[in-house]
Amino acid sequence: DTEVTQTPKHLVMGMTNKKSLKCEQHMGHRAMYWYKQKAKKPPELMFVYSYEKLSINESVPSRFSPECPNSSLLNLHLHALQPEDSALYLCASSHAGLAGGPFEQYFGPGTRLTVT
Amino acid sequence: AQKITQTQPGMFVQEKEAVTLDCTYDTSDQSYGLFWYKQPSSGEMIFLIYQGSYDEQNATEGRYSLNFQKARKSANLVISASQLGDSAMYFCAMSPAYSGAGSYQLTFGKGTKLSVIP
Numbered sequence: 001d002t003e004v005t006q007t008p009k010h011l012v013m014g015m016t017n018k019k020s021l022k023c024e025q026h027m028g029h030r031a032m033y034w035y036k037q038k039a040k041k042p043p044e045l046m047f048v049y050s051y052e053k054l055s056i057n058e059s060v061p062s063r064f065s066p067e068c069p070n071s072s073l074l075n076l077h078l079h080a081l082q083p084e085d086s087a088l089y090l091c092a093s094s095h096a097g098l099a100g101g102p103f104e105q106y107f108g109p110g111t112r113l114t115v116t
Numbered sequence: 117a118q119k120i121t122q123t124q125p126g127m128f129v130q131e132k133e134a135v136t137l138d139c140t141y142d143t144s145d146q147s148y149g150l151f152w153y154k155q156p157s158s159g160e161m162i163f164l165i166y167q168g169s170y171d172e173q174n175a176t177e178g179r180y181s182l183n184f185q186k187a188r189k190s191a192n193l194v195i196s197a198s199q200l201g202d203s204a205m206y207f208c209a210m211s212p213a214y215s216g217a218g219s220y221q222l223t224f225g226k227g228t229k230l231s232v233i234p
Contacts, residue, residue, distance in 0.1 A: 031219035042207055042224035043161070048217070055217035088159050094220060102149040102211035102220040107161035 003027075006091050006108035014116055015081060021111050023074040023091030031096035032074040033105060034066060037088045049074060050096050081115045088112050118143040120208050120225035127230050129198045136183070137193040137228045139208030145169075147213035150191040151222065152182065155205040164206075167191060169213065195230075203232045 004025045013019050023032065031050050035043035048056035049068040057066075063085075065077040074091055092105040119142040129135035141150065152164040167175045167182045175182040183192040191210075195202055206229075209222040 033219070040227075042227055045221060048219045048221065050218040055219055056221065090159075090161060092161070096215075096218040096220075098215060098218055101215060102213055104151060104163045104166055105220075105222060106163060107153075110159040112159070 004091055004093055004106050004108035006089075006111050008111060009109065010112045010114075012114045012116060013078065013081065015083075017081075018077070018079045020078065021076040021089055021091075021113075023076075023093075023108055024072055025093040025106070025108075026072060027093060027106065028071075029093035029095055029106075030071055031094045031103075032068060033092040033094075034074065034076050035090040035092065036085075037090055037110075043090055047076075078113075081113075083115050086114045118145070118148070118210050118212070118223040120210055120223055122208055122225035122228050124228045125226075127228055128233055129195075129202075129230065130233050131200060132197055134194060134196045135198055135230065137195070137206050137208075137230065139191045139193065139225060141189050141191060141208075141210050143210065143212075145212045149211050149213055149220075150182070150184070151209045151211070152180070152191075152193045153207045153209060154202075155207065155227075157204070161207070165193070198232045200232050200234060203230060205229050 034046040037043040047066040067075040088110045090110045091108040094105040095103040148169045150167045154162045165177045181194045208225040211220040
């Protein structure tokens with residue numbers, strides 16, 4: 001099963017709201033990723049968790065807060081977002097390890113976020 | 117640092133014909149991997165095919181094949197017998213083969229939008 005699930009599929013939020021995006025995988029992957037993708041652009045890496053520890057934070061504003069409660073789940077907490085944060089947010093997972101890679105990433109269907 | 121270049125913003129192909137999507141790359145890594153992903157208008161990124169830098173044979177997966185020319189630093193995707201469902205954005209990506217953190221960061225190209233004409 002190469003499925004990564006994401007909820008919700010669509011989200012509209014005001015600039016003062018707090019919301020969370022959720023991602024789940026049951027492939028036994030120990031690396032999980034958050035990407036932001038604007039229309040007609042490639043995905044931009046935001047955060048990477050490796051073995052449930054944050055390993056990469058690509059200088060993302062603090063209004064985005066990631067969390068990895070266990071090896072299957074990845075959350076992205078959103079607070080005080082700006083209209084320019086409207087985008088498709090993609091979660092991905094892959095095998096992890098210091099060698100034997102690289103490993104292909106499997107992506108979820110994404111959450112389309114609109115900030116009003 | 118790694119860089120991926122896709123020079124074709126858009127491509128058209130007749131149904132049942134073959135099409136080649138171009139990808140060139142630049143890296144200082146000795147060992148790396150190259151990936152192709154398909155993104156339909158629904159948004160999900162679908163993994164298509166992988167080529168390791170030390171693989172001697174070109175990768176194939178069904179109707180997809182990767183034309184890997186290491187000396188030219190190119191990794192073109194060939195889709196045979198195009199279908200209407202192949203209409204999508206296609207991204208070429210690469211990653212080093214070793215990771216200090218255990219995860220493998222992808223560098224993406226800008227993508228090529230493929231349209232299949234009936």
